[in-house]
Amino acid sequence: MNPAKVSRDNLSRLTDLPNIGKASAEDLRLLGIFKPEDVTGQDPLVLYQRLCQLTASRQDPCVLDVLMSVTDFMAGGEPQPWWAFTAQRKRLYPAL
Template sequence: MNPDKVSRARLKALTDLPNIGKAGAADLRLLGIKTPADLKGQDPFDLYLRLCALTGSRQDPCVLDVLMSVTAFMEGDSPKPWWAYTQERKARFPDL
C-alpha cells in the first residue's frame, strides 16, 4: 500500500493540510469543506470563484494558489508550498 495515501487518509483537521492555517480552514468550511477528504475531486478554480461569491469580494490570487496546492495534494501530489503553484496559476488564469 502506498504510504502517502495512508497518511492522507489519516488527516482529519483542515489545518493538517499543507498551507492551511486557521484562516484557510475557515475559508474551506465556508465552502462546505469539512475534512481534507472533501477536497478530493474538487476544482480549485471553481472553489476560488465560489469563495469570491460567498464573501462578496475578489480574493487575492494567492488564495487560488493555496487551493491548487491542497487539491493537488489530496489527489496524490507531494506537499509543496503554495507559491510553487503561482506560475501555473498565472499561465492558466492570466486575468487574475
Template sequence: MNPSRVVRENIRKLTDLPNIGKAGAADLELLGIEKPEDLVGLDPYEMYERLCILTGSRHDPCVIDVFISVTCFINGDEPKAWWDYTAERKIVLAAKQDIA
C-alpha cells in the same frame, strides 16, 4: 500547516493539510468543505470564484495557489508550498483571459 511537516497518514482535519491554517480552514468551511476528503475532485479555480461570491469580495489570487496545493495534495501529489503553484495559476488565468 507547513508542507515540510505534513504526513499524509496524519491528515484528519483541514488544518492538517499543507498550507492551511485557521483562516484557510475557515475559507474551506465556508465552501462546505468539512474534512480533507471533501476536496477530492474539486476545481481550485471554481473554489476561488465561489469563495469570492460567498464573501462578496475579491480575494488575493494567492488563495488560488493555496487551493491548487491542497487539491493536488489530496489527489496524491507530494505536499508543496503554495507559492510553487503561482506560475501555474498565472498561465491558467492568462489562457482563460485569451479565450474570453
C-alpha cells in the same frame, strides 16, 4: 500546515493539509469543506470563484494558489508550498 510536515497518514483536520492555517480552514468551511477528504476531486478555480461570491469580494490570487496546492495534494501530489503553484496559476488563469 507547513508542507514539509504533512503526512497523508495523519489527515483528520483541515489544518493538517499543506498550507492550511486557521483562516484558510475557515474559508474551506465556508465552501462546505469540513474534512480533508472533502477536497478530493474539487476544482480549485471553482472553489476560488465560489469563495469570491460568498464573501462578496475578490480574493487575493494567492488564495487560488493555496487551493491549487491542496487539491493537487489530495489528488496524490507531493506537499508543496503554495507559492510553488503561482507560475502555474498565472499560466492557466492569466486574467486573475
